[in-house]
Amino acid sequence: xxxxxxxxxxxxxxxxxxxxxxxxxxQLERQAKECLHRPEIKLECLKEDVRNFLKKSGWERKxxxxxxxxxxxxxxxxxxxxxxEHTKEPLAYMRKAQAxxxxxxxxxxxxxxxxxxxxxxRKRSAQxxxxxxxxxxxxxxxxxxxxxxxxxxxxxxxxxxxxxxRNPNHDCSDRASSRCHWGLIQVPLNVRGIQQMREAFPELxxxxxxxxxxxxxxxxxxxxxxxxVRVGKRVVSEQDSAAAQQxxxxxxxxxxxxxxxxxxxxxTNEPEDVMHYEQLKSAVIIHDLLVDNLIYKDVKLTASxxxxxxxxxxxxxxxxxxxxxxxxxxxxxxxxSATPPKSYIRExxxxxxxxxxxxxxxxxxxxxxxxxVAPFCFLYNEPSRLYRVFREMYMRYFFRLHSISSSxxxxxxxxxxxxxxxxxxxxxxxxxxxEVGAQPLRIAFKWMVRAFSGYLSTDQLxxxxxxxxxxxSLEIVAVxxxxxxxxxxxxxxxxxxLAAAEAVLADLSTLKVMPLLQIFLFATxx
Numbered sequence: 048x049x050x051x052x053x054x055x056x057x058x059x060x061x062x063x064x065x066x067x068x069x070x071x072x073x074q075l076e077r078q079a080k081e082c083l084h085r086p087e088i089k090l091e092c093l094k095e096d097v098r099n100f101l102k103k104s105g106w107e108r109k110x111x112x113x114x115x116x117x118x119x120x121x122x123x124x125x126x127x128x129x130x131x132e133h134t135k136e137p138l139a140y141m142r143k144a145q146a147x148x149x150x151x152x153x154x155x156x157x158x159x160x161x162x163x164x165x166x167x168x169r170k171r172s173a174q175x176x177x178x179x180x181x182x183x184x185x186x187x188x189x190x191x192x193x194x195x196x197x198x199x200x201x202x203x204x205x206x207x208x209x210x211x212x213r214n215p216n217h218d219c220s221d222r223a224s225s226r227c228h229w230g231l232i233q234v235p236l237n238v239r240g241i242q243q244m245r246e247a248f249p250e251l252x253x254x255x256x257x258x259x260x261x262x263x264x265x266x267x268x269x270x271x272x273x274x275x276v277r278v279g280k281r282v283v284s285e286q287d288s289a290a291a292q293q294x295x296x297x298x299x300x301x302x303x304x305x306x307x308x309x310x311x312x313x314x315t316n317e318p319e320d321v322m323h324y325e326q327l328k329s330a331v332i333i334h335d336l337l338v339d340n341l342i343y344k345d346v347k348l349t350a351s352x353x354x355x356x357x358x359x360x361x362x363x364x365x366x367x368x369x370x371x372x373x374x375x376x377x378x379x380x381x382x383x384s385a386t387p388p389k390s391y392i393r394e395x396x397x398x399x400x401x402x403x404x405x406x407x408x409x410x411x412x413x414x415x416x417x418x419x420v421a422p423f424c425f426l427y428n429e430p431s432r433l434y435r436v437f438r439e440m441y442m443r444y445f446f447r448l449h450s451i452s453s454s455x456x457x458x459x460x461x462x463x464x465x466x467x468x469x470x471x472x473x474x475x476x477x478x479x480x481x482e483v484g485a486q487p488l489r490i491a492f493k494w495m496v497r498a499f500s501g502y503l504s505t506d507q508l509x510x511x512x513x514x515x516x517x518x519x520s521l522e523i524v525a526v527x528x529x530x531x532x533x534x535x536x537x538x539x540x541x542x543x544x545l546a547a548a549e550a551v552l553a554d555l556s557t558l559k560v561m562p563l564l565q566i567f568l569f570a571t572x573x
Contacts, residue, residue, distance in 0.1 A: 108285075116313035134382060135380075135384050135386075136384035136453065138453045140214055141384060141451055141452055141453050141459075142384060144212055144451045145452070152199055153388045157390075159197065163195055168337070170335075171335050179331070183332075184361055187361045193344045198344065198414035199411055201414040202413070202414065206488070206492045210233075212451070214235060230467070230470060232459065232488070234459065236453055236463055238455070238460050238464040239455075240471065241471065245568055245569060248518060250297055250517075251296075251568055253565055256297060257565070258272065258275065258299070258300065258561075259298050259559065259560060259561035260562055279299065282307065286310060291310040292311045295308075295514070296517035298510055298514075298561070299509075301506075304509060305427055308426065312440060312443065314435045314439045316429070316431060320431060320435055324430065324431035327373055327434075328365075330372040338406045339371070341411075342367045343364070345415065349501060353501055355504070355505045356501075359421060367416075367420060373438065376410060376438065384451060384457075385450045387409025388404070388409065389402040389403060389404055390402070390405040415493075415501070419497070420437050421501070422500055423437050423440075425509070426509075444498075444521055445498065447521060448495070448498060455522060458495065461524060466488055469487055472533070476539055479540055480548060483544055487532060490549055494524075494531075495528055498511075498521065498524050499527065507560045508560075510561060511560045527564055529567060530566070530567035534558070539552075
């Protein structure tokens with residue numbers, strides 16, 4: 048085991064290593080060199096003068112934000128002393144299940160390829176490239192025949208895999224030691240109970256001011272909001288990622304949310320970022336990938352039919368097609384339990400030297416994937432900025448919703464947390480639904496795997512994602528899923544089938560997120 052001092056040293060070394068070679072690092076070097084010619088820089092106190100210059104000119108804050116970002120994505124230092132695969136996922140049975148699931152997805156993709164006689168990738172003709180350039184901003188008007196394409200998998204397929212997960216070293220047959228068989232998730236992970244949640248999320252307390260709650264017992268909502276907006280403007284002006292994250296725990300004002308999220312995620316939109324986006328766009332125009340059809344089909348099946356998001360159809364195609372080509376996304380596989388899928392160059396089957404990551408970003412889209420992007424369209428109307436924020440959100444949070452891992456923000460933990468919260472606080476409801484064949488997770492899973500995108504009204508969804516960013520955790524998604532069941536408990540106690548339970552919970556668009564969370568967490572009897 049590492050002591051605190053050595054853990055800190057390892058973390059510092061890792062952060063320094065990751066920042067070396069970045070654009071920020073070269074900018075800092077250039078600024079430091081340029082400031083040497085300034086009259087106020089004295090040789091006898093060179094180090095201090097350069098540091099003061101970088102502080103005054105805002106570069107120190109940019110470096111702090113970059114370090115803060117790295118600390119959020121790096122695995123704990125304790126994992127670094129373990130074998131490399133432990134950095135991705137410490138539990139062997141989770142790694143094995145994830146690898147098996149990946150093989151299944153790749154097999155599904157390859158069989159579609161064979162059935163349809165379509166290559167995984169091909170170069171577009173000059174005419175096709177020209178056509179795509181001309182319709183880039185109105186791809187939604189395109190109506191390609193996608194009837195032969197099917198999603199590689201849907202959330203319900205993934206749920207069946209999670210239900211089948213077992214820890215070979217844990218006996219779940221002893222009912223006396225644990226009520227294993229109440230829920231569908233049968234793996235022993237440590238998830239927080241409601242008391243631990245209260246301690247972890249104190250800003251959600253009933254007496255704390257919140258955006259998204261209309262009645263405050265101690266501060267009139269308009270007074271709280273005016274003060275909260277004032278503080279928010281200051282946070283944005285100071286450009287401090289850590290302060291922005293703390294601030295968003297009480298909700299982001301509509302007019303400041305785009306800037307605050309950009310700040311929390313340390314997502315830049317410098318000229319080189321815009322250039323990178325344009326390069327990705329060129330890659331889309333030059334090569335046609337099989338996954339492009341999956342993206343088209345997914346947008347058509349989900350966002351295009353959504354009352355909130357159909358107007359953003361063009362943006363969704365642009366962002367998702369560029370995302371599929373972005374090799375920078377591969378970076379997150381160093382701390383993701385998943386491994387990027389590989390395919391072989393034609394006629395070189397089985398030869399490792401000819402294996403290439405496919406698609407280039409290593410992420411095969413599934414049914415509903417486009418809903419991870421859709422809410423950002425309300426915040427950003429500049430494609431490159433929209434793209435950068437979505438990509439960072441995916442690499443920090445969303446990948447955990449479709450990877451098998453033991454992470455507290457991973458989908459397995461969220462499912463288990465949801466079941467335990469409901470089982471502990473509404474045991475009669477849980478038992479009733481289980482007895483009538485309506486296991487609660489079968490209904491809630493589709494909400495959680497999409498972090499509720501497409502189920503809540505957009506204003507409520509953004510309030511929920513404020514807290515995901517604020518607490519740097521997806522656990523709040525599981526709490527909300529349990530809170531929805533608690534809210535509809537009377538109707539649910541009367542249902543006699545899964546279909547009836549689903550009907551009761553079919554429409555979440557009128558729900559108010561913050562009151563539900565607060566009441567479930569802080570007004571539920573212990």
